[in-house]
Amino acid sequence: KMKHIIMDVDTGHDDAVAIALAGGLNDEIIIDGFIATAGNQIREYTLENTLNLTEALEMEAPVFAGSIGPLLRDRVLAGNIHGANGFEGPVFEKRKKKECMGNGIRWAIDHVLSHPGEITFVSVGPWTDLAVCLKSDERFASSLKEIVLMGGAVDHPGNVTPSAEFNVFADPEAAEIVFDSGVPITFFPLDVTLKLLLTQEVLDKVKKLPESRYKNIFLASMGFYVPSLLKAHGEMPAMHDPCTIAYLYDPSIFKYSYRPISVETKGDKTYGKTIGGKEDKNSTTKMAVDVDTDKFWALFFKAVKNLV
Numbered sequence: 001k002m003k004h005i006i007m008d009v010d011t012g013h014d015d016a017v018a019i020a021l022a023g024g025l026n027d028e029i030i031i032d033g034f035i036a037t038a039g040n041q042i043r044e045y046t047l048e049n050t051l052n053l054t055e056a057l058e059m060e061a062p063v064f065a066g067s068i069g070p071l072l073r074d075r076v077l078a079g080n081i082h083g084a085n086g087f088e089g090p091v092f093e094k095r096k097k098k099e100c101m102g103n104g105i106r107w108a109i110d111h112v113l114s115h116p117g118e119i120t121f122v123s124v125g126p127w128t129d130l131a132v133c134l135k136s137d138e139r140f141a142s143s144l145k146e147i148v149l150m151g152g153a154v155d156h157p158g159n160v161t162p163s164a165e166f167n168v169f170a171d172p173e174a175a176e177i178v179f180d181s182g183v184p185i186t187f188f189p190l191d192v193t194l195k196l197l198l199t200q201e202v203l204d205k206v207k208k209l210p211e212s213r214y215k216n217i218f219l220a221s222m223g224f225y226v227p228s229l230l231k232a233h234g235e236m237p238a239m240h241d242p243c244t245i246a247y248l249y250d251p252s253i254f255k256y257s258y259r260p261i262s263v264e265t266k267g268d269k270t271y272g273k274t275i276g277g278k279e280d281k282n283s284t285t286k287m288a289v290d291v292d293t294d295k296f297w298a299l300f301f302k303a304v305k306n307l308v
Contacts, residue, residue, distance in 0.1 A: 003248050004030050004118055005148075006108055008066060009241075010039025010125030011049035012082035013089070013225040017300075018124055018150075018241035019050075020214050023059050024303025025249050031059065032111060032119065035104035037066035039125035039170055040078045041086030046125070047099060049087040055097040057213055057307060063097070064104025066129040070171035078166060081228055089224035090217045105129050109137050116143040120248065123178075124150045124241035126167050131174035134181050141181045148244045151175065152189035152274035154261070154287065159233075164272030165190050168263060172272040176263040185285045187261075188243040189274060192254065192288040196239045196296060198222065206304070214307040239296070243288065246296050253299065255290040258283040 007022065009015045022029050034054065036047040043065060050063050069075040082088065100107070108129070112119045121144055123130050130147065133140050151167030152175070158164040168175045179185065203222060209215050222237070229237045246253050260277040264270045276287065 002030050003028055003120060004032050004115065005120045005122050005248065006033055006035065006111065007031055008035045008037055008121065008123040008125060008129050009050055010037050010041070010046045010086070011053060012040035012078070012086045013221050014237065014239060014241040015040070015124055016053055016087060016221055017218070017239060018245050019053055020057060020218070020307060021242050021245040021300065021303045023057050024306040025245065028249055029245065031061040033061050033107065034063045035066040035108060035129050036063060037125050037129050038069050038075060039167070040082045042077065043068050045086045049085065051097050051099060052092040052095055053217070055095055056092055056217060062100040064100050064102065064107050066104045067132065070126060070128055071131065071173045073171065073173070076170050081232055083224060083228070087221070089222070090220040105132050105136065109133050109140055112143045113137070113139055117145055119144060120146045120148055122148045122244050124244055126170035127151065127174045127178050128171045131171070131177040134177055141183050144183050147178065147181070147183050147185045148247060149178070149185065149187040150193065150241045150244050152187060152261070154189050154191055154274050154276040156189065156191040156194065158273070159190060161272065163264070163270045165274070168274055169272035172263050172265045175274070176265055179261045179263060179285065182284060186247060186288070187285070188240070188247070188288045192291055193238050193240040193243055196243065196291050196293055197236045198226070198239065199236065202297060205301070209304065212304070212308050214304055242300070243291070246299055247288070250295065250299060253292050253295045254288040256286045257289045258286055261285050261287070
């Protein structure tokens with residue numbers, strides 16, 4: 001059965017891989033629409049990046065604008081990692097595709113309510129838009145099929161502070177609303193995403209592929225991202241956001257733990273920390289804890305080869 005998704009993105013380098021993965025796996029995944037939110041960079045840039053990428057990959061799904069910043073806290077960005085426009089490296093031709101008029105959050109609510117039990121909301125940037133959807137209409141949560149998230153660091157140190165991962169730190173109050181929603185959630189924290197690093201072997205294999213719409217975008221993207229991550233963290237980039245799409249296509253790529261999750265919104269030194277409770281098979285929150293890297297990269301190359 002086809003999986004219909006809304007992708008809420010702050011399009012930077014690993015978001016772009018997730019978007020391409022979804023586009024190349026369209027035998028099972030249908031993107032009903034994109035919402036571009038502030039995160040890796042300001043919304044003006046993440047929206048532009050999303051429009052440029054989806055046009056280059058000939059993806060017809062509409063692109064809407066989302067939130068300009070978090071619910072309560074001051075806005076934080078990741079330009080030090082993703083560059084001045086949030087997606088440094090690729091150069092796109094002059095764009096024809098335009099953003100859809102109207103509010104992306106309002107569109108998402110209407111779309112989900114019109115297709116109860118059919119839509120999965122995939123959020124790979126800060127979760128502000130999703131939280132606003134949940135709080136704006138009490139019917140939204142019960143109408144969703146599932147929520148799939150990239151973010152958090154439960155038993156692993158954060159990547160922004162010792163306690164917090166970027167997507168949750170960027171809007172902890174939104175993350176708290178999402179985890180408290182009661183909707184079935186599958187999420188991919190640093191605990192698992194940092195086990196899935198890009199390798200030189202993968203890069204070399206991509207270079208040998210026939211020319212395609214995505215090949216040069218990927219290589220140009222990683223030409224900026226790899227040095228940026230090596231300088232900032234001393235390691236190759238992790239495929240954080242693509243985990244969400246890989247899961248939707250083949251859940252067996254990952255192993256999971258069922259645990260209730262809460263978010264620290266008060267502590268000065270632990271603000272944005274995701275706190276995992278004890279294992280509980282009745283929990284509606286499923287956390288990925290391990291990944292079969294060979295199966296993931298096999299799926300990645302399947303998707304890339306479909307983007308001819």
